[in-house]
Amino acid sequence: MTPEELSAAITACLQDAIDAGEFAVEMPGEVRVERPKNREHGDWATNVAMQLGKKAGLNPRQFAEILSARLVQISGVAKVEIAGPGFLNITVEAGAAGSLARSIVEAGPAYGTNEALAGHVINMEFVSANPTGPLHIGHTRWAALGDAIARVLRASGAEVTAEYYINDAGKQMDKFGESVLAAIHGRPTPEGGYPGAYIADLGREVLAAHPDIRELTDAAALPVVRHAAYEAQMEDIRKTLHEFGVHFDVYFSEQQLHSTGAIQAAVERLRAQGHIFDEDGAVWLRTTDFGDDKDRVLIRANGEPTYFAADAAYYLSKKDRGFEEKIYLLGADHHGYVNRLKAIAACAGDDPEANIQVLIGQLISVNGARLSKRAGNIIELRDLVEWLGKDALRYALARIPADSPMAIDPEVLKKNSNDNPVFYVQYAHARTCAVARNAVAAGVDRSAFDASLLDHATENELLAKLGEYPSVVATAAKFREPHRIARHLEVIAGAYHRWYDVCRVTPMGEEPVADVNRTRLWLNDATTQVLANGLELLGVSAPERM
Template identity: 75%
Template sequence: MTPDELSLALTDALRAAVTESELSVARDAIPAQVKVERPKNREHGDWATNIALQLAKSAGVPPRTVAEILKARLEAIAGVSRVEIAGPGFLNITLDAAAAGALAKNIVIAGARYGQNDSLAGQVINLEFISANPTGPLHLAHTRWAAVGDSLARVLRASGAKVSKEYYINDAGSQMNNFAASVLASIKGEPTPEGGYPGSYIDDLAHQVLTEHPAIRELTEVAALPVVRQAAYQAQMADIKETLEAFGVHFDVFFSEQSLHSSGAISQAVDRLRAQGHVFDQDGAVWLRTTDFTDDKDRVLIRANGEPTYFSADAAYYLSKKDRGFDQKIYLLGADHHGYIGRLKAIAACAGDDPEHNIEVLIGQMVSVNGARLSKRAGNIVELRDLLNWLGADALRYSLGRSPANSPLSLEPEQLQKASNDNPVFYVQYAHARTKAVDRNAEAAGVGVVSADFAFDASLLEHPTESELLAALGSFPSVVAEAAKFREPHRVARHLEVIAGAYHRWYDACRVTPQGEEPVTDLNRTRLWLNDATGQVLANGLDLLGVTAPERM
């Protein structure tokens, strides 16, 4: 019996008690699905719920009275071995071995689908992250959101949401002119202009531009700059995409800021917001009255000289997302972007949306890598490309994904390169590789290979380490759902470590292959199901983090 199945059984029991007048509870007070959790002390049972305490006030009776009514109904459910009332009204539920052990076979049959849920079904989400300027290579500051953003998209999709991963290319404004001027200066053998970009990557881009446009030196600066800007921009974006590909991060949409300017989307956005009643003219400029929606000051959309502001592009971009059918827009921004939260929510409100529902801004804190060297190409940054070459995509993604993004993080390269239990990614990947080794050994020893008709007796999985492992495997779907709900993919990583620990303890205590001349029994075959179930859950979880599940280590 899975946690979800038990939750539904609890919900059904509660509704039946209300229908049959055992309990007098308002219908809207009954949750859609009663939540069950693992008790901290496993001696208190397999699962626990505080639903009796939640409903006591609505029922007008003490919590233990509610618990007694539910206890009688739960004990009649197939697969429930024992129900005990603890404290003021907690229900501790113990499943019989067969009901608990059946989970192993169900997981193997479900395969890659195990862990998926429909908690966010019907939600259509635009998830924007990284959005680095295309004026240089991706670096350490972008790395955390690359890992967390991609993993967040995966858990959102696993929970039933439709998600579009989007990269907003900041390819408009003065920084692009400075970028082009820097590349052109390198082409001409001149020093980097004031406000320009240093680093040997500029020289590399200059070489590429010169190869594509060998006559560029013969043009005037006015004529050359647009050519250099476009060619260098395309080359730098190709580098960014290549680096992301190596990191296992794929975007559904690369959205150009410049397209908002060239398509007239900004002026159209101003007209639409004016029609909503939030645009006003003052001192020759066009303003958005964002103070109506908790922003600290009103924002200029169009300057007095007729030039649109960066904020106007933000507004047009938000409306673009809305027009493309995204009910929810999630922005993943860096630690220095706290000030954007109020203005982005104000844009949503001015556009007629609910800023508490239609837009969500997540702020990530800084990450550092001890001993990381500054990039030789970029001069003053730590490049993502160098980190990948140094630590590898798996170690980097897992270590970035296992901590809350809103907390500062310092990575220890020496630890991440260790083949030991001190290295979290090794600990989890090794557990998966060990399940595959057990499979190979079981086949060689004549236990067999798990298949649809392979012997399985769930009641045989009664060792304490098997109960612990099954409990951890059974919690996986709810962990995925909570990771999606709270936008915290690190919950998946931490739970994989719980599963890995439970598996290693089970491996030490329970044999799958018989020793010596011992015959192969159904216990060996049933344990092989549990082994394969563990391997499947570890693989599913690692995939949600964008990390590989090796078969050998």
């Protein structure tokens, strides 16, 4: 019996009691069940009686007594006890507990998915590095976490569009173009320009595509060079992200906001909402009405739009494209953007608490990482992947909360030992696959299943952890915290290794194949499936051999 099945059964009991007039109370949106700290207290526990008792005008224990009388009649429930002020401790029948193994295998990749966020249409923007250089360590964390969050949200029923905002407008693009043009002519990097060997590489690439470019004046050549170098750099960024296993549905160009008149249209829409005022020749948005520390200039006195104007137009673009919820993943130096973006949402007529969420990631460092030979003063994402491996890097980044600073220890990530978390989990998956292969060789198959045979203490523990996986996924989606999945996979791996040490799937020596062997193969394969499902949500592979 899965936690979801038990939760649904308790919900049905509540409704039956209400219909029978035993108490009157508004039905909760969700009935939570969890493992008790002491397994002697049962398989599952719920505090629903404490939540609803007083609302029903009853002592929580009285409420629990009414509910327990119905719960004990549920198929698969062996015993219900009331503890403390009103906790309900539930013990399920051995067969009901063990049946989970078969349910997981039959569900396959769908096990753990849920509909908690069904109907949510979400735009999630992350990475969004300037197209003036290669992706570096500062982008690495959000690339891994952003992609994992998107996967987890989709697993909970949300419709998610992963979006990369290309900052391809403004003076930095001119400096970028000027730097590449200087490299083409063999001149020094212009003041405020971009150094690094990658600029020379881009120069050679542009020159190959436009062999006559050096014959043009700088004024004539600059637009051509800037565009060609930009396209080449964006292709490098896309390729790097692809190699890291990160997918974007949309690459949105800031320049389009300028060229299509979207910024001016956004200003007029916000003016119509009553939040625009004019002062000192500039156009301002009154963001202080919604918690910002000061009002923001949208259009300067010289007529040029600010970055904030582009931010406002971009937000309205997301709104117009049908995204009710917008998630922004920003770096540690962007705390000041939170109130500004929420103020834009409020000015646009949205609820800043419901329609926009800004996640701030803390700094990351990698012990012993070398600066890029191409970029000179940065640590490239590409170099990190080549050095540490995609799986190790993605898993390490996913298992720490985004709001916690982190330092990656390469010596640990390169170890083939239990000290390395990704190895620990992947090895558990590979071990389950080895057990399955050995089972085939020994003539053990899944032709029989007797859930009551899964009665060893280690089997109870493993089943419990596998059963908790769907609620972990749902919670990770709710709080945008994929590290919950990584940590739970480690718990499952530990439970599996302990089970493996004492419970054999294949018979010993000349022992005949029995139903206990066949049933244990179901449990083994259920573990394979859950580990694979969880690693997929983190963007990490599930190897069958190690």
